[in-house]
Amino acid sequence: xxxxxxxxxxxxxxxxxxxxxxxxxxxxxxxxxxxxxxxxxxxxxxxxxxxxxxxxxxxxxxxxxxxxxxxxxxxxxxxxxxxxxxxxxxxxxxxxxxxxxxxxxxxxxxxxxxxxxxxxxxxxxxxxxxxxxxxxxxxxxxxxxxxxxxxxxxxxxxxxxxxxxxxxxxxxxxxxxxxxxxxxxxxxxxxxxxxxxxxxxxxxxxxxxxxxxxxxxxxxxxxxxxxxxxxxxxxxxxxxxxxxxxxxxxxxxxxxxxxxxxxxxxxxxxxxxxxxxxxxxxxxxxxxxxxxxxxxx
Amino acid sequence: xxxxxxxxxxxxxxxxxxxxxxxxxxxxxxxxxxxxxxxxxxxxxxxxxxxxxxxxxxxxxxxxxxxxxxxxxxxxxxxxxxxxxxxxxxxxxxxxxxxxxxxxxxxxxxxxxxxxxxxxxxxxxxxxxxxxxxxxxxxxxxxxxxxxxxxxxxxxxxxxxxxxxxxxxxxxxxxxxxxxxxxxxxxxxxxxxxxxxxxxxxxxxxxxxxxxxxxxxxxxxxxxxxxxxxxxxxxxxxxxxxxxxxxxxxxxxxxxxxxxxxxxxxxxxxxxxxxxxxxxxxxxxxxxxxxxxxxxxxxxxxxxxxxxxx
Numbered sequence: 001x002x003x004x005x006x007x008x009x010x011x012x013x014x015x016x017x018x019x020x021x022x023x024x025x026x027x028x029x030x031x032x033x034x035x036x037x038x039x040x041x042x043x044x045x046x047x048x049x050x051x052x053x054x055x056x057x058x059x060x061x062x063x064x065x066x067x068x069x070x071x072x073x074x075x076x077x078x079x080x081x082x083x084x085x086x087x088x089x090x091x092x093x094x095x096x097x098x099x100x101x102x103x104x105x106x107x108x109x110x111x112x113x114x115x116x117x118x119x120x121x122x123x124x125x126x127x128x129x130x131x132x133x134x135x136x137x138x139x140x141x142x143x144x145x146x147x148x149x150x151x152x153x154x155x156x157x158x159x160x161x162x163x164x165x166x167x168x169x170x171x172x173x174x175x176x177x178x179x180x181x182x183x184x185x186x187x188x189x190x191x192x193x194x195x196x197x198x199x200x201x202x203x204x205x206x207x208x209x210x211x212x213x214x215x216x217x218x219x220x221x222x223x224x225x226x227x228x229x230x231x232x233x234x235x236x237x238x239x240x241x242x243x244x245x246x247x248x249x250x251x252x253x254x255x256x257x258x259x260x261x262x263x264x265x266x267x268x269x270x271x272x273x274x275x276x277x278x279x280x281x282x283x284x285x286x287x288x289x290x291x292x293x294x295x296x297x
Numbered sequence: 298x299x300x301x302x303x304x305x306x307x308x309x310x311x312x313x314x315x316x317x318x319x320x321x322x323x324x325x326x327x328x329x330x331x332x333x334x335x336x337x338x339x340x341x342x343x344x345x346x347x348x349x350x351x352x353x354x355x356x357x358x359x360x361x362x363x364x365x366x367x368x369x370x371x372x373x374x375x376x377x378x379x380x381x382x383x384x385x386x387x388x389x390x391x392x393x394x395x396x397x398x399x400x401x402x403x404x405x406x407x408x409x410x411x412x413x414x415x416x417x418x419x420x421x422x423x424x425x426x427x428x429x430x431x432x433x434x435x436x437x438x439x440x441x442x443x444x445x446x447x448x449x450x451x452x453x454x455x456x457x458x459x460x461x462x463x464x465x466x467x468x469x470x471x472x473x474x475x476x477x478x479x480x481x482x483x484x485x486x487x488x489x490x491x492x493x494x495x496x497x498x499x500x501x502x503x504x505x506x507x508x509x510x511x512x513x514x515x516x517x518x519x520x521x522x523x524x525x526x527x528x529x530x531x532x533x534x535x536x537x538x539x540x541x542x543x544x545x546x547x548x549x550x551x552x553x554x555x556x557x558x559x560x561x562x563x564x565x566x567x568x569x570x571x572x573x574x575x576x577x578x579x580x581x582x583x584x585x586x587x588x589x590x591x592x593x594x595x596x597x598x599x600x601x602x603x604x605x606x607x
Binding site for chain 1: 435
């Protein structure tokens with residue numbers, strides 16, 4: 001999953017060099033490093049595996065001593081319970097609505113603002129750009145008290161609107177769009193202007209389609225971040241039917257004591273969408289994460 | 298003599314230019330408006346409000362009266378707030394350094410692998426990073442479970458053969474939460490380090506090898522200096538991120554039932570939301586806000602001087 005933008009020629013050369021180097025560096029220490037890395041990877045992934053295996057075991061087997069790496073009696077009971085015995089359906093829906101709404105709004109807002117700052121001349125442009133740069137790392141956690149006051153003034157506490165609200169602050173997304181719009185060749189714009197295109201057509205017909213990959217990447221990580229957000233949804237919502245899934249599964253306990261398999265099954269269901277999104281769009285996710293960290297991918 | 302039409306054409310041109318200029322500003326206004334509204338309502342306004350409320354004795358919801366710097370004096374004299382600041386920095390040290398060091402080591406290892414093997418190994422390290430905190434919390438509660446947790450096989454020998462309730466034993470609570478956090482977030486560091494390693498020109502190593510530079514020399518003289526800017530980036534991003542820690546600490550402490558392991562955001566939550574002291578909560582928020590701003594400025598300076606060196 002190479003994230004560097006290289007031409008095919010360069011790739012061929014690099015591949016040849018690497019192969020060359022590979023042959024020369026097969027030695028004791030190198031082999032040891034590789035073995036340690038692979039063992040590390042297995043250990044790192046083990047808790048995930050163990051959680052999944054446990055969720056597939058019947059209760060009696062879960063608490064049996066010893067380390068059983070696979071279930072003797074495979075069962076989906078925990079999942080059946082999680083799906084039909086809890087509010088998970090509602091929480092899923094709430095998570096989906098708030099995450100999709102956040103993503104769509106952030107992308108529209110950031111693309112528009114990024115385009116205006118990158119391509120248009122207007123009073124206050126420089127001031128705005130500096131403000132956006134300066135708020136690169138808004139400590140949103142420090143604003144929880146006043147966000148809560150604000151949303152309660154509008155009687156929006158315990159609504160999905162409140163959950164979405166503060167998540168719309170995404171200056172980094174604007175910065176990334178601005179940088180990518182900056183690098184669109186001027187000639188493209190001039191040609192379109194000669195053909196009579198207005199600014200909106202320029203944005204939607206040229207600048208956005210040319211940066212479709214970036215939009216996908218940013219949309220995916222905005223979605224993942226919104227889905228995973230905990231603190232604000234936890235504060236903004238206290239009624240069970242408005243909770244999203246990350247909050248719901250930690251705030252609502254079973255009345256009949258701890259059931260490990262059930263707890264893990266609900267957790268796995270909560271993490272499943274983002275895990276799937278990551279596995280499908282691996283390259284885009286890593287690209288967007290590096291861009292957000294300030295590394296051109 | 299100048300043809301009459303020339304003058305008129307210039308006026309028309311000017312009108313067109315002015316109109317397109319006005320159009321441009323109008324377009325910019327339309328495109329910027331949503332962002333400016335969100336930025337103003339959800340960032341500028343709450344920030345100003347935070348400063349204002351921090352000088353009052355307001356409850357969470359409702360009006361309060363001006364009390365000067367009383368809230369800040371109270372924070373200064375409150376042991377619980379000291380604990381919160383101390384625990385936050387303790388957590389930062391426990392989580393940031395290990396996740397950077399191990400991140401670099403693992404990146405070096407992963408970078409040696411090729412093709413699908415690299416993808417699979419990288420995914421193993423990275424997958425935890427994209428999971429929600431609740432999933433991480435459930436998985437590690439089960440791993441560390443006092444009665445049936447599989448990690449007790451490793452822990453018990455160090456505890457005289459007894460099982461240890463990790464998250465109810467105060468001295469091991471922070472290290473354990475930091476350990477889980479490193480497991481959760483280190484994939485991010487690995488990713489950044491790999492990007493940094495890939496940017497190093499392979500020819501430098503070839504040349505160094507021809508000159509007879511050994512593995513250690515190559516690492517200390519080539520890899521380390523060239524990866525240093527990424528290291529600074531990783532350290533500062535993680536530092537600022539972990540200063541805002543709340544989720545894991547709160548969840549593993551079973552809803553923050555003990556004050557001994559409180560962190561700053563949790564302190565804000567406690568005084569503002571549980572004890573209904575909006576003013577005091579805002580004052581603590583302002584302190585946290587300023588700490589983070591100071592570290593962000595430092596980060597900016599360090600990164601700027603770092604990029605000048607190259």
